[in-house]
Amino acid sequence: MNIGIVCYPTFGGSGVVATELGLALAKAGHGVHFITYKRPARLSHYQENVYFHEVTALDYPLFEYTPYDTTLTSKLVDVVRYEKLDLLHVHYAIPHATIAYLSKMILAEEGIDIPIITTLHGTDITLVGKDKSYAPVVEFSINRSDGVTAVSKYLRDLTYQYFDIKKEIKVIYNFIDFDRFKRVDKEHFRKAIAPDGERILAHTSNFRELKRVDNVIRIFKKVQEKIPAKLLLIGDGPTRQGLEELCRELKICNHVRFLGKIDAVEEILAISDLFLIPSANESFGLAALEAMACEVPVISSNVGGLPEVNIDGVTGYLSDFTNVDEMAENALKILSSDETLQKFRENAYAHARSFDIKHILPQYIEYYEKLIGAPVS
Numbered sequence: 001m002n003i004g005i006v007c008y009p010t011f012g013g014s015g016v017v018a019t020e021l022g023l024a025l026a027k028a029g030h031g032v033h034f035i036t037y038k039r040p041a042r043l044s045h046y047q048e049n050v051y052f053h054e055v056t057a058l059d060y061p062l063f064e065y066t067p068y069d070t071t072l073t074s075k076l077v078d079v080v081r082y083e084k085l086d087l088l089h090v091h092y093a094i095p096h097a098t099i100a101y102l103s104k105m106i107l108a109e110e111g112i113d114i115p116i117i118t119t120l121h122g123t124d125i126t127l128v129g130k131d132k133s134y135a136p137v138v139e140f141s142i143n144r145s146d147g148v149t150a151v152s153k154y155l156r157d158l159t160y161q162y163f164d165i166k167k168e169i170k171v172i173y174n175f176i177d178f179d180r181f182k183r184v185d186k187e188h189f190r191k192a193i194a195p196d197g198e199r200i201l202a203h204t205s206n207f208r209e210l211k212r213v214d215n216v217i218r219i220f221k222k223v224q225e226k227i228p229a230k231l232l233l234i235g236d237g238p239t240r241q242g243l244e245e246l247c248r249e250l251k252i253c254n255h256v257r258f259l260g261k262i263d264a265v266e267e268i269l270a271i272s273d274l275f276l277i278p279s280a281n282e283s284f285g286l287a288a289l290e291a292m293a294c295e296v297p298v299i300s301s302n303v304g305g306l307p308e309v310n311i312d313g314v315t316g317y318l319s320d321f322t323n324v325d326e327m328a329e330n331a332l333k334i335l336s337s338d339e340t341l342q343k344f345r346e347n348a349y350a351h352a353r354s355f356d357i358k359h360i361l362p363q364y365i366e367y368y369e370k371l372i373g374a375p376v377s
Contacts, residue, residue, distance in 0.1 A: 001025075001030045001031070001086045001087070001365075001368060001369075001372070002030070002031040002033070002083060002084055002085050002086045003025060003030055003031065003032050003033065003085065003086065003087055003088075003089060003258045003368070004035055004076070004079060004080065004083075004085045004087070004088045004089065004092040004093065005018055005019075005021070005022045005032060005033065005034050005035065005086065005088075005089050005090075005091070006018075006035050006036060006076070006089070006096045006099070006100065007019065007040065007090075007091040007092065007096075008036065008037040008077075008091075008092060008256075009033070009034075009036045009037065009039060009040040009041060009043075010040075010041060010311050013121060013122065013174070013286045013287075014091045014119075014121035014122070014124075015040055015041065015042075015091070015150070015284065016041070016042060016087075017091065017119075017174050017286065018040070018091040018119075018168055019034070019040040019042040019043050020042060020177060020299045020357070021089075021175075021361070021364065022034060022043075022044070022050065022067075023042075023047060023086075024177070024273060024357050024361050025361070025364075025365075026047055026050045027047075027049075027051035027206075028361065028365070029049065030049065030365075031051070031083075032049060032050050032051065032054045033051045033052075033074055033079055033083055033085065033255065034050070034053065034127060035053045035055065035072070035076060035079055035265075036054075036055060037050055037054065037055045037056075037057070037068065037072075038054070038094075039054070039112065039168055041082055041263065041360065042263070044171075046150070047087065048205060050358065051076060053071050053079050053084070055068070055071055055075045056071070056073040058071065068095075069095050069098070069099055072095075072096075072099050072101050073102050073103050073106070073135040074143045075142055076088065076099065076103040076325075077103050077106050080103065080107055080112065080114050081107065081110070081157065081159075085114060086114075086115075086368075086372050087114060087115040087116070087117060087126040087368055087371060087372055088100050088104075088114055088115070088116050088117070088330075089101070089117045089119065089368075090116065090117070090118050090119070091119045091121060092119075092120075092121050092124045092137050093118055093120055093125065093141060093142060094124045094134060094138060094212060096118070097116075097118040097138070097141035097142060097145055098138075098141040098145075100116045100118070100141075100145070101141055101144045101145070101363050102127060103123070103191070104116055106148070108144045108206070108251050109236070113217075115146040115147065115294075115372060116145050116146050116147070116150075116273055117145065117146065117147040117149065117367070117368070118141070118142060118145040118147070118148050119148075119149045119150070119151070120142075120148065120149070120150045120151070120155055120156075120159055120169070120283075121149070121151055121155075121283060121284075122155060122282070122283030122284065122304075123139075123210075124161060125155060125158060125159050125163075125282060125283075126140070126155075126158060126283060126344070128209075130162045130163075133171030134165070135162075137163070137338040138163065139163040139164060142159070142165055142167065142184045142344050143165060143166050143167055144164065145167065145267045146168070146198060146371050147165045147167075147367060147371045148165075148167050148168070148169045148170065149169065149170045149171070149172045149173075149367070150170075150283075151171075151172070151173060151174045151283060151284045151305070152171065152173065152174075152283055152284045152304070152308050153305070153308060154283065154305040154308065155283040155284070155304075155305060156171050156258065157171045159257055165207060167372075170367060172360060172363050172364060173308075173355055173360060174284045174286050174289065174355065174360075175355050175356065175357040175359075175360035175361070176289050176290060176293045176352060176355050176356060177357050178233055178293060178357075179355075180266055181266045181269070181290050181293035181294055181375060182205055182266070182270075182293065183269075183270050183294045183295040183296075183349075186267060186269050186270045186271045189267070189270075189271055190271040192267070193232065193236055193257070193312065194230050195272060196228060196229050197228070197254075197279045198227075198228040198229050198232070198271045199223075199227060199228065199229045199234070199273045199274065199335050200230050200231075200232060200271055200273050200274075200294070201220055201223065201229055201230070201231045201272065201273065201274045201275075201276055201331070202231070202234065202268055202269060202274070202275050202276070202291070202296070203216045203231070203232070203233055203234065203235075203270040203276045203277065203286050203288060203333075204234035204235050204268075204276065204290075205234075205235050205237070205279075205364070206232075206235055206236070206237045207235050207236055207237025207238065207239045207240050207243070208237050208238060208239065209280075210237075210280050210281060211237075211241060211277075211279050211280075212278045212279055212280055212301075212321060213233065213243055214239070214242070214243060215249060215257075215321070215322075215324050215327075216231070216233070216276045216278060217231070217243060217246050217250065217252070217256065218246075218250075218278070218324045219276055219299070219327045219330075219370060220255075220256070220330045220333060222249050222254055222324070222325070222328035223331050223332060223335070224329055225255065226332055227332065227335060229255065229335075230255050230256075230257070231252075231255060231257070232257050232259055232261050232268055232272065233256065233257065233258050233259060233266055234260075234261075234262050234268055235260070236258075236260050236261050238294050240258065243258075244258065252278070262314070264295060265370060266290070269290060269291050269293075269296055270293035270294055270360065271295065272294070272296045273335060273341060274292065274296065274297055274298075274299060274316075274334060274335060275287070275288060275291035275292075275296045275297070275298045275299070275329070276298075276299050276330055276331070277298060277299070277306070277314075278299070278301045278302045278319075278321050278327060279301055279303065279306070279321060280301070280303065280321050281298075281303050281304050282300075282301070282304040282305060283304050283305050283307055284305040284306075284309065285300065285304070285305070285306045285308075285310065288300055288306065288309050288310055289309050289352055290350040291348070292309070292315060292349065292351060292352035292354040293312075293355075295345040295346070295348060296344060296345070296348060297315055297316040297344035297347070298310045298315060298316055298339070299314035299316055299317055299319075299331050299334075300316060300317075300319075300328055300346065301318065301319060301320065301321035302318035302321075303321055304318060304357050306318065309355075310341065311347075311351055314344075314347045314351070315344065315347050315348040315351050315352075316330075316334070316348065317330035317333070317345065318333075326348070333334070355359075368376055
């Protein structure tokens with residue numbers, strides 16, 4: 001197959017999943033064309049069967065906001081037409097599902113029928129999509145997609161709740177590449193971070209309010225009062241300055257490291273003992289899954305799709321996202337002994353294996369083949 005993938009080229013979950021899916025499809029021998037305004041963050045090396053088409057928008061004084069939607073539509077028409085794509089797979093409904101549908105209509109005028117798959121990732125439904133200024137367009141575009149997938153049962157059900165969707169939404173979970181995410185010996189690195197054998201806690205996100213990184217710090221503070229520990233914060237975003245100030249207020253700056261945006265997050269997870277993700281909402285929880293693949297148990301909130309990833313009392317613990325005290329207590333339960341920590345490590349890894357890309361990729365390929373081979377209503 002010759003597949004076009006449209007996504008946001010950022011460190012966010014939708015862009016990561018779209019890129020990793022494309023790379024896996026290319027390894028399986030399919031042609032993959034990424035179409036976006038910048039090379040995706042995880043598309044850093046040359047790989048056979050992978051192509052990148054950059055979307056450049058016209059900078060014209062009349063436009064207060066660059067008309068990216070129009071430019072992307074034209075680029076999709078061009079790539080489908082000349083690269084002979086078999087289908088378009090767009091990630092994150094806004095505005096990609098709408099753009100894909102418009103492209104499909106333009107191509108239909110030329111006798112080209114291109115199937116469109118829209119994958120819903122989370123805030124395109126839970127936050128942005130249900131806003132009244134977007135909702136009618138989002139609903140229309142999802143219903144006009146030839147195929148629709150969601151990354152969790154929670155997100156599928158929420159989409160049906162928020163919108164009048166006539167299409168079947170197929171749940172295909174996010175996945176993990178175990179060739180990349182695995183626990184490896186980084187003892188020299190670990191000693192640099194925790195020279196006296198301290199437990200290492202980690203968190204990674206885009207530092208938005210929704211992620212509740214302030215509660216990560218408060219949880220860590222309570223843990224650090226009981227046992228020697230270090231906290232590694234991976235990522236960056238609008239709340240960072242306030243988080244740095246919170247660390248100063250709590251007098252734990254010497255034990256917390258802000259690492260910024262890191263491509264090789266697996267190297268940090270490889271030395272971590274516990275992963276904290278107390279988000280107010282998560283449609284899936286890919287960061288938690290990446291940690292579990294590296295044999296790191298998870299302390300998380302019980303919202304959204306997280307209970308489908310983190311099994312309470314088995315791979316870690318679930319709590320209400322505001323319950324800092326309980327999360328800290330559960331963290332201490334896991335970290336209390338090497339034996340307990342090892343048990344949770346093994347459980348986290350075992351459950352993560354069910355999300356191996358080797359299990360998920362065939363589901364996408366089967367779905368693609370079904371849409372390509374079946375007439376579109």
